[in-house]
Amino acid sequence: MRDGGGSVVLSARDLHRTFGSGPTQVHALAGVDLDVPAGRLTVVRGPSGSGKTTLLNLLGGLDRPSNGQVVLDDGRVLSELPEKEVLAVRRERIGYVFQSFGLVPVLSAEENVEVPLRLRAVPAGERSARVAEALEMVGLARHARQRPYELSGGQQQRVGIARALVGAPDILVADEPTGQLDSDTAATIMDLLVELTHARGIASVVSTHDAALMERADQVVDLHDGRRTDGRPAGDGGRAGREGGTIGG
Numbered sequence: 623m624r625d626g627g628g629s630v631v632l633s634a635r636d637l638h639r640t641f642g643s644g645p646t647q648v649h650a651l652a653g654v655d656l657d658v659p660a661g662r663l664t665v666v667r668g669p670s671g672s673g674k675t676t677l678l679n680l681l682g683g684l685d686r687p688s689n690g691q692v693v694l695d696d697g698r699v700l701s702e703l704p705e706k707e708v709l710a711v712r713r714e715r716i717g718y719v720f721q722s723f724g725l726v727p728v729l730s731a732e733e734n735v736e737v738p739l740r741l742r743a744v745p746a747g748e749r750s751a752r753v754a755e756a757l758e759m760v761g762l763a764r765h766a767r768q769r770p771y772e773l774s775g776g777q778q779q780r781v782g783i784a785r786a787l788v789g790a791p792d793i794l795v796a797d798e799p800t801g802q803l804d805s806d807t808a809a810t811i812m813d814l815l816v817e818l819t820h821a822r823g824i825a826s827v828v829s830t831h832d833a834a835l836m837e838r839a840d841q842v843v844d845l846h847d848g849r850r851t852d853g854r855p856a857g858d859g860g861r862a863g864r865e866g867g868t869i870g871g
């Protein structure tokens with residue numbers, strides 16, 4: 623069984639990320655500390671350009687910091703591992719959900735969900751069972767054969783979530799997963815993410831602009847100009863949260 627009790631799975635330590643050099647240099651992150659606990663939904667919010675995507679890319683091993691570290695619960699420093707090891711961690715431990723869904727248009731829902739399992743060379747029989755289970759989990763079992771253009775935006779994002787979770791990752795990184803959805807559909811997708819995060823003990827980190835989605839978070843991180851402004855000291859094990867300072871779930 624997974625640890626659903628809030629132990630820290632991923633930590634950011636004094637993360638800095640600068641882009642460019644000289645007068646055009648941008649400090650996208652300027653010293654961010656963050657603990658991402660198992661079985662909890664951490665929401666990163668902040669205005670456009672505050673560094674949300676930069677932070678999520680670093681946490682998900684898609685980019686490397688200029689300074690500071692991303693540390694895994696097994697003690698390895700993700701941000702300093704050789705590329706091959708980073709790829710292995712990404713494949714085995716991390717699921718990704720994207721704002722624009724990122725589905726392959728010529729593939730059906732089930733074929734899209736199958737992609738990460740093919741990359742891991744999972745045998746065909748096991749693949750189809752796991753794909754069916756993942757589509758069932760997001761309520762799309764009846765739509766398995768449909769292509770993305772035959773699905774609504776909310777359904778496409780459900781396929782995106784099924785694809786992210788089909789490999790049973792223990793970390794989920796979702797950058798503005800509801801950014802292209804109307805507010806009712808966005809709320810349903812956030813509910814699904816919260817439910818799966820809690821039920822499966824996943825350490826989830828989600829960015830959003832949408833204030834209405836904050837109430838679903840177990841921990842809210844405010845970013846402004848690449849710094850945290852939620853007044854939380856580093857290294858408290860993710861216990862601090864939204865206004866009340868508690869973590870739910």
Ligand SMILES: Nc1ncnc2c1ncn2[C@@H]1O[C@H](COP(=O)(O)OP(=O)(O)OP(=O)(O)O)[C@@H](O)[C@H]1O
Binds near residue numbers: 642668670671672
């Ligand atoms: N590859 C890059 N090259 C140069 N500057 C970059 C790059 N990526 C991000 N930036 C800059 O870093 C800052 C933070 O960008 P980031 O995309 O992380 O913000 P964000 O909070 O995700 O914004 P949004 O809500 O608009 O997606 C911005 O000033 C952005 O222009």
